[in-house]
Amino acid sequence: MVNQFTNTARRAMGAAIVAGLCALGMTTSVEAQQRAIGTIWIDPDGCEHWVRDDGWEGYGSNRLTRKGTPVCHKVETCGVMNTDVLFATDSAKIRREGQAYLNQFFGQTAARAYTIIGHTDSRASDEYNLRLSYNRATAVARYAAQMGKPINDVRGLGERQPRASNQTAAGMQANRRVEIICIR
Known part of the structure; x- marks a missing residue:
């Protein structure tokens, strides 16, 4: 008896939800499936x-x-670009020199799709670095998309995957990068 009541209640509730959505002018599941x-x-x-x-x-x-x-598909890191070349400090706007670099890179590289990953050094807070690295990766992805390149994914990892120690200027410079992964 309990299971029968539960099933009856579920059907009634489902019908009430569909009726409510229709009354609000929203799409029913059948219409949604068609589009x-x-x-x-x-x-x-x-x-x-x-x-x-x-x-x-x-x-x-x-x-x-x-x-x-x-x-x-085969996946490989096909480009690692130092963000000092692409961006000014604390900026996600691509410089003119960076645009030339990206034009050359994407002009010579062919892939089915690209994944863009931004990285930073450890000088700022984790939250700030995550946002900056994501904004920089997004800027590169937008630029590539304007060139007709298909973008699969964009990520900002901040300081979480360093290539070198952040204790030296050279190490911090190596950590400030945008990696481009080619999906072939």
Whole structure:
């Protein structure tokens, strides 16, 4: 009796929600399914996923070959750019010299997609460095997108993955970088 009441209550609640959404002029799930957007999303590790989003709810699943193995592309770091060349201190606006550098890099590099990752040294707070590194990576991604390059992902890692010690000026300079990962 309890299970039957619970199921009846669930159906009534579902019907009430759909009726309420319709009364507000919102889309019902059947209409949403008719205009759902499907695409393939590539992870930063190069593996593909089928993704579908109807605006209310989305889902994704691994894209598999007929043998059941994941479809993945070769991933490699194809560019590491010192941010001193691309940006002024505490800025996420690409300098003219940086634009020339990016033009040359993206003009000579071909990939299915790119992942852009920003890094900083440890001179400021963690929160500030995360925001600055993300803003710089986003600036590079926008510039690449303007050149018609497909951007897969943008990340800002701040000071969390140093290449060298932040105890020296040379080490801090090595840590201020934008890495570009090519998905081939």
